[in-house]
Amino acid sequence: xxxxxxxxxxxxxxxxxxxxxxxxxxxxxxxxxxxxxxxxxxxxxxxxxxxxxxxxxxxxxxxxxxxxxxxxxxxxxxxxxxxxxxxxxxxxxxxxxxxxxxxxxxxxxxxxxxxxxxxxxxxxxxxxxxxxxxxxxxxxxxxxx
Amino acid sequence: xxxxxxxxxxxxxxxxxxxxxxxxxxxxxxxxxxxxxxxxxxxxxxxxxxxxxxxxxxxxxxxxxxxxxxxxxxxxxxxxxxxxxxxxxxxxxxxxxxxxxxxxxxxxxxxxxxxxxxxxxxxxxxxxxxxxxxxxxxxxxxxxxxxxxxxxxxxxxxxxxxxxxxxxxxxxxxxxxxxxxxxxx
Amino acid sequence: xxxxxxxxxxxxxxxxxxxxxxxxxxxxxxxxxxxxxxxxxxxxxxxxxxxxxxxxxxxxxxxxxxxxxxxxxxxxxxxxxxxxxxxxxxxxxxxxxxxxxxxxxxxxxxxx
Numbered sequence: 001x002x003x004x005x006x007x008x009x010x011x012x013x014x015x016x017x018x019x020x021x022x023x024x025x026x027x028x029x030x031x032x033x034x035x036x037x038x039x040x041x042x043x044x045x046x047x048x049x050x051x052x053x054x055x056x057x058x059x060x061x062x063x064x065x066x067x068x069x070x071x072x073x074x075x076x077x078x079x080x081x082x083x084x085x086x087x088x089x090x091x092x093x094x095x096x097x098x099x100x101x102x103x104x105x106x107x108x109x110x111x112x113x114x115x116x117x118x119x120x121x122x123x124x125x126x127x128x129x130x131x132x133x134x135x136x137x138x139x140x141x142x143x144x145x
Numbered sequence: 146x147x148x149x150x151x152x153x154x155x156x157x158x159x160x161x162x163x164x165x166x167x168x169x170x171x172x173x174x175x176x177x178x179x180x181x182x183x184x185x186x187x188x189x190x191x192x193x194x195x196x197x198x199x200x201x202x203x204x205x206x207x208x209x210x211x212x213x214x215x216x217x218x219x220x221x222x223x224x225x226x227x228x229x230x231x232x233x234x235x236x237x238x239x240x241x242x243x244x245x246x247x248x249x250x251x252x253x254x255x256x257x258x259x260x261x262x263x264x265x266x267x268x269x270x271x272x273x274x275x276x277x278x279x280x281x282x283x284x285x286x287x288x289x290x291x292x293x294x295x296x297x298x299x300x301x302x303x304x305x306x307x308x309x310x311x312x313x314x315x316x317x318x319x320x321x322x323x324x325x326x327x328x329x330x
Numbered sequence: 331x332x333x334x335x336x337x338x339x340x341x342x343x344x345x346x347x348x349x350x351x352x353x354x355x356x357x358x359x360x361x362x363x364x365x366x367x368x369x370x371x372x373x374x375x376x377x378x379x380x381x382x383x384x385x386x387x388x389x390x391x392x393x394x395x396x397x398x399x400x401x402x403x404x405x406x407x408x409x410x411x412x413x414x415x416x417x418x419x420x421x422x423x424x425x426x427x428x429x430x431x432x433x434x435x436x437x438x439x440x441x442x
Binding site: 026030031032033034035036038039042043045046049053070073074077080081084095096098102103105106110111112113114117118121124125128129131132133135136137138139140142143 | 194195197198199202203205206209210213214285286288289290291292294295296298299300303304306307310311313314316317320321324326
């Protein structure tokens with residue numbers, strides 16, 4: 001896959017950081033504002049898709065990136081399960097129990113473990129979508145050779 | 146509200162019908178985008194901002210992936226259809242009629258159950274929350290989360306989210322397995 | 331009531347595309363129309379006239395919040411829909427590489 005024109009590359013350089021930070025904001029404020037892990041994870045993967053589309057497939061070592069994204073996805077889903085099991089062992093003895101203090105409604109640090117679940121799901125969704133996209137790009141590169 | 150939604154839905158239905166009968170795969174995908182982005186506006190009107198954010202990003206990524214799949218095949222496919230028409234084979238033959246009849250039978254089947262279900266439902270806009278009453282009244286205090294959708298998703302209905310994460314993981318493993326070229330040689 | 335019926339018509343359009351198209355990509359498009367109509371139907375059921383988004387802030391009337399349960403279910407369904415669609419598309423691209431066509435009649439004729 002070829003890269004695009006210098007205008008597209010420059011605009012990508014300018015915009016990409018803001019989209020990434022906005023994705024992190026959507027994930028971490030998921031318990032206060034609309035959004036959450038699913039939407040923020042899609043934003044994070046969209047950043048990397050934009051990077052690969054505008055700079056071409058030579059900018060990154062795609063195969064290594066794909067392996068790493070797959071590993072990160074596995075680690076994130078493991079973290080999600082681990083939090084649920086910790087909720088089972090500590091406190092109320094309920095699977096998916098909320099074992100941290102709830103705090104004040106509307107504060108950033110509140111709602112117990114829900115922000116941690118949001119972060120785990122956000123990383124998982126982002127890594128999954130990025131893995132699917134990179135697998136397609138690698139496949140198209142290989143059959144075009 | 147109902148009139149606005151009806152106009153939007155009619156627009157989406159016309160887009161869907163055009164997408165199914167377009168002769169070019171790329172324009173079919175663009176009209177598929179009409180339906181997807183119309184759905185975003187419907188979600189915003191129905192007071193579901195979480196769903197609108199997720200749907201607009203997911204629709205964009207789906208369009209990118211679909212265009213990437215279709216891109217180098219469009220012209221080839223178009224030429225093929227013209228060839229079939231030139232050879233004298235009609236587009237409508239016995240198999241096509243059979244398929245349309247199957248659609249009609251299935252449509253009547255679904256219509257029966259839709260008719261049964263619509264009697265039990267409340268009219269549009271007059272929903273009484275029976276199941277979610279406890280979630281709305283005590284959800285904010287019990288989970289500590291101001292956004293009730295997130296509270297339900299990760300606290301009351303945690304098993305559903307776990308199942309969703311498992312399905313996503315399985316789909317990614319499936320895509321990696323299907324698209325792997327090495328091992329076949 | 332007319333909104334529910336239009337939703338059902340969108341479902342039937344997707345069903346028509348799923349069963350009568352000969353192109354794999356159009357079959358996937360028809361399947362996604364069926365998905366969209368089901369998402370919209372579930373969210374339409376939970377809507378209350380003049381309701382507010384399900385976010386608890388100061389001074390909100392707790393009786394006028396739209397039903398958050400269908401929204402939470404549809405939120406997971408959208409992401410699952412994307413994953414299954416990606417898997418179908420990767421199957422389609424493998425079929426295209428082997429038979430050089432998206433037409434299902436050719437695939438059927440080449441089956442063993």
